[in-house]
Amino acid sequence: MADAIKNLELRNEELRPAILTGLEHVAALHRLQLNRAAADQAQFSDAFTSSLASVNTLLAVAGVVCRIGAPPVADIQIVTDTSGKLIRRCTHPAAHKWDMNGSPI
Numbered sequence: 001m002a003d004a005i006k007n008l009e010l011r012n013e014e015l016r017p018a019i020l021t022g023l024e025h026v027a028a029l030h031r032l033q034l035n036r037a038a039a040d041q042a043q044f045s046d047a048f049t050s051s052l053a054s055v056n057t058l059l060a061v062a063g064v065v066c067r068i069g070a071p072p073v074a075d076i077q078i079v080t081d082t083s084g085k086l087i088r089r090c091t092h093p094a095a096h097k098w099d100m101n102g103s104p105i
């Protein structure tokens with residue numbers, strides 16, 4: 001997870017440590033949520049969703065954008081894909097996607 005933003009250009013570099021810490025929380029809560037019995041998952045789901053929202057806000061504040069294709073640039077967010085895996089995705093209409101190591105998918 002520490003490599004999740006290594007290739008991303010941050011307009012505000014000072015936010016990098018906070019984003020990395022946030023990503024550690026996201027990863028930990030993601031693991032906890034997956035390992036819980038269904039009855040307990042809702043509570044962990046709320047915590048996971050909040051941690052993800054926090055990281056995505058930090059990414060927006062840091063000005064992390066996708067520059068692939070024609071302008072305008074698009075925000076990059078961390079989301080779960082249809083299988084529940086964490087990925088990076090931009091908000092271009094035809095979204096560009098990367099795994100958490102930054103490899104295109």
Ligand SMILES: [Zn+2]
Pocket residue numbers: 066067068074090091092095096
């Ligand atoms: Zn894009």
